[in-house]
Amino acid sequence: MKKVQFSILVFSVALALMATSCRKDVINHLSNAESRVYITKRDSAVNFANYRTFRIADSVSVIEDGHLVKHAYTPYDSSMIAALTQEMTQRGYQLQTDDAIKPDLGIDISRIITSYTGTVSYDDYWGYFGNYWDPYYWGYGGYGYYFPYTFGIYTFREGALSVDMLDLKNPNTGSKKLNTIWTGLGYGTGIFDVANVNEEVQALFNQSTYVQQ
Amino acid sequence: MKQVIRITALFALAMIIMQAPMAQQRLQLNINYNIATPIGATFRDYINKTSFRGAQGSVLYGINNHFSVGVQASYNDFYQKYGRQVYKATDGSDISVVPSNTLQSVPVLVKGEYSFLNKGLVKPYIGLGAGIHFVDYDQYLGEFEYDKHFTKAAFTGDAGLMVPFRRSSNYGFRLGTSYQLMPFKEESIKNLDSWDVQAGVSIPLSK
Secondary structure (H helix, E strand, C coil): CHHHHHHHHHHHHHHHHHHHHCCCCCHHHCCHHHHCEEEEEECCCCCHHHCCEEEECCCEEEEECCEEEEEECCHHHHHHHHHHHHHHHHCCCEECCCCCCCCCEEEEEEEEECCCCEEEEHHHHHHCHHHHCCHHHHCCCCCEEECCCCCCEEEECCEEEEEEEEEEEEEECCCCEEEEEEEEEEECCCCCCHHHHHHHHHHHHHCCCCCCC | CHHHHHHHHHHHHHHHHHHCCCCHHHEEEEEEEEEEEECCHHHHHHCCCCECEEEEEEEEEECCCCEEEEEEEEEEEEEEECCCEEEECCCCCEEEECEEEEEEEEEEEEEEEEECCCCCCCEEEEEEEEEEEEEEEEEEECCEEEEEEEEEEEEEEEEEEEEECCCCCCCEEEEEEEEEECEEEECCEEECCEEEEEEEEEEECCC
């Protein structure tokens, strides 16, 4: 009887181990491109056809663990600025190169990095947005930012790309705030790889067909 | 790891308790490879691909020459990856992801089986079972995982053939088909019913 009991126990363990080891490894069956997630949000009251010109900030904010570390211009950053410029131009917007003339739209780019694997509250990120991008840069010294929308809490492994589009044509002179009218977020494996810049920009704008002059 | 412990503990404990007072000569161990196909619109909306990653095991005690009762445990891993899709979130944002849907199904059942013939080249049987269904629901959006565990009821009905290796032997080859009735009502899936096919061996646990 003990022999049978032992046999049954061994069989049970063997069956359980065999069965549960036959599980598809989802992550290993995803390419780097497939692993990435893109989220966009807009101010639904805005008609993007009402804007004509744009300018992109000439550097990228690097934010680590909630603190602005630097404004950078790495090969990834320069490729991202170039790709966004091309995308906006293709959508009918005109790049404003004269620094003396305010564009209708300003675009800020940020690389958000965490040194731990955990959750990041985007409410915190946008809470400190003025510390990362002083509106003085856009000719609106003393102004703040207004976000008509919020994001939730996301977990990411490497970092996140954030592209924010500002309404410079209609600053809120009463509250002294610049409205953010569109945000694109991208995160996942390889998000800061230069080779993926075009795919990232395409993904963000493919789901934003309303951004059109 | 939790699934391993659950299956082992439940199955082994049930068997050890069940067979302790009983004669060993009528104890039969069945080990099968199990293929499962999702049935039902909501399950197939989640995953419509057949699972070829599965196993089934049972230990049955022969009450007489025709009826057996015992315990059966199964495992199947369902998986399907879809192309990149854009979803509208409740907060108005647009989310572009490559969704990968997975589900691990582990029913542990008390089962009764009736064998129409206790002699012959082919012994057809039918069976019914009821028990507990352990479910691991795991959806990936890109590389980001959403994982939930559920415990529900499970029911099965099956039919098949046992082909002895030799005329007078209780060792044999088993081939069967079964319908798994698995109420669920979670994550927009009404039930996890599947149509299964098993093939394996039958081993007497007798001296």
